[in-house]
Amino acid sequence: MRRKVDTNPLLPFTYDDILYIITAEKSNTSDAAINNVGGKMHRRGDAECTLSSHSTTAPSERKGIAVDIQIEKARELADRGRCIPNPDGTWSVFSLTSANRYKVNLNAMNPKTGGRTRRTCTCPAFELDQDCCKHIRAVLCVKRQEDADRKQGKPQRDRIPDGEPIKFPRKTYKQDWPAYEAAQTNEKAEFLQLLSDLCNMIQGPERKRGRGRPSASLADQVFAACYKVYSGFSGRRFTTDLRDAADKGHVSEAISYSGIARFLEDKESYQLLQSLVTQTALPLKGLETKFAADSSGFSACKFDRWYDAKYGRMHAEHSWVKVHIMTGVKTNVVTAVEISHKNANDSPMFPPLAKATAVGFKIEEASADKAYASYENYDALEAIGATPYIAFKIQATEGKGGLWAKMYHTFCLQKEEFLRHYHQRSNVESTFSMVKRKFGDSVRSKTDIAMKNEVLAKLICHNICCVIQSAYEFGIEPIFATEAERDTKMILKFHF
Numbered sequence: 001m002r003r004k005v006d007t008n009p010l011l012p013f014t015y016d017d018i019l020y021i022i023t024a025e026k027s028n029t030s031d032a033a034i035n036n037v038g039g040k041m042h043r044r045g046d047a048e049c050t051l052s053s054h055s056t057t058a059p060s061e062r063k064g065i066a067v068d069i070q071i072e073k074a075r076e077l078a079d080r081g082r083c084i085p086n087p088d089g090t091w092s093v094f095s096l097t098s099a100n101r102y103k104v105n106l107n108a109m110n111p112k113t114g115g116r117t118r119r120t121c122t123c124p125a126f127e128l129d130q131d132c133c134k135h136i137r138a139v140l141c142v143k144r145q146e147d148a149d150r151k152q153g154k155p156q157r158d159r160i161p162d163g164e165p166i167k168f169p170r171k172t173y174k175q176d177w178p179a180y181e182a183a184q185t186n187e188k189a190e191f192l193q194l195l196s197d198l199c200n201m202i203q204g205p206e207r208k209r210g211r212g213r214p215s216a217s218l219a220d221q222v223f224a225a226c227y228k229v230y231s232g233f234s235g236r237r238f239t240t241d242l243r244d245a246a247d248k249g250h251v252s253e254a255i256s257y258s259g260i261a262r263f264l265e266d267k268e269s270y271q272l273l274q275s276l277v278t279q280t281a282l283p284l285k286g287l288e289t290k291f292a293a294d295s296s297g298f299s300a301c302k303f304d305r306w307y308d309a310k311y312g313r314m315h316a317e318h319s320w321v322k323v324h325i326m327t328g329v330k331t332n333v334v335t336a337v338e339i340s341h342k343n344a345n346d347s348p349m350f351p352p353l354a355k356a357t358a359v360g361f362k363i364e365e366a367s368a369d370k371a372y373a374s375y376e377n378y379d380a381l382e383a384i385g386a387t388p389y390i391a392f393k394i395q396a397t398e399g400k401g402g403l404w405a406k407m408y409h410t411f412c413l414q415k416e417e418f419l420r421h422y423h424q425r426s427n428v429e430s431t432f433s434m435v436k437r438k439f440g441d442s443v444r445s446k447t448d449i450a451m452k453n454e455v456l457a458k459l460i461c462h463n464i465c466c467v468i469q470s471a472y473e474f475g476i477e478p479i480f481a482t483e484a485e486r487d488t489k490m491i492l493k494f495h496f
């Protein structure tokens, strides 16, 4: 075995240490590396000073080493009593060297299968790799040790932090409670007024004159569709609410529930609703300069069924829509949206999202996970003068140079600096969970186009709520477009 002596004083471990751990890991995966209390592990640096944060080698060469050191650090976290179970089944893991605390969930929902099989952590390393981090390993280690102790009838082990105990100050988040309270209590009234303002800007086609009942105006149709989604009611039960809104003058007529369904079924509605999502974000353009992109699914009640010739049986799967969004990281407003085929790749959706956002906003930074790491996406952001914080795939190289190479070097050599910006990405997940919590994570519509339009209506409702919240919190004036914009770049002229 080739032995190499490390001479870099920054590295906390020697290559001998690493070789020892790797050999131990290979010979007995579960115990030697994790339960090896008298392990031959000498720490020369502090606990946060790891190979992964200081190494200058490419990530592909680093990965194996980083994992072994992670296992060792996980054992240390476990042994030094840093993993505390929470009443809700999650765990709090306290850093050994700082006042940071991370939440580990071993039963998080897997967005691909809907099962509770995903392990998550709130630390930056997990955020970046979406992979098992030292905190998750530490919790698994504690659970494994406790199971083993229980089987052998041993008493519960004392896990007392050694050395100087670190004080963990409770993090306080700045939340403007009076503003929040005011925004929440007035939300519905403000919502109807803003939705009505928005719809009044839509310039629809001339109404057809002829025999029979004239069709409702486009403004009335959009109002009804969005208000219905906001109310969460089924078409028939929603009728009373819409009649009340008409009495209050928010809408010129209360269209029937079948009229709402027809509007959502129309494929021409898609473009209108998509541009309304962007339009409803514009009042916040003074607040947002950093953005994040990601995709998520909304499920439908219906099943897709198909015959699998290979296995000779029928398959059924919940039908769903895949939604790609870009969101402002401060207010969680959705600035652009694309809805693709459910199995489409994420990466090609990024340039159109960035382009649509850049029309109304100044993008200084944009973050996305490694599924979006492509030259095209870096180029798209460079073209609009934005700094990309898109995680690199493990096999990435400095490649074609330019901004890509510059960010790649930041990613490899100044990981903390990269993570500080990249961490904003988690806001796009908050945006999806806000929308799903408030307006539901499934759609009522049955056809593909209606499902897409219904999701767009949810996003419009979400944006209006963000605008209301910000109006109370930051004192912005919720105007969807100025007079000048209305004449020049108004995108709300529609010809059905």
Ligand SMILES: [Zn+2]
Binding pocket: 102, 121, 122, 123, 124, 125, 126, 133, 134, 135, 136
């Ligand atoms: Zn972690």
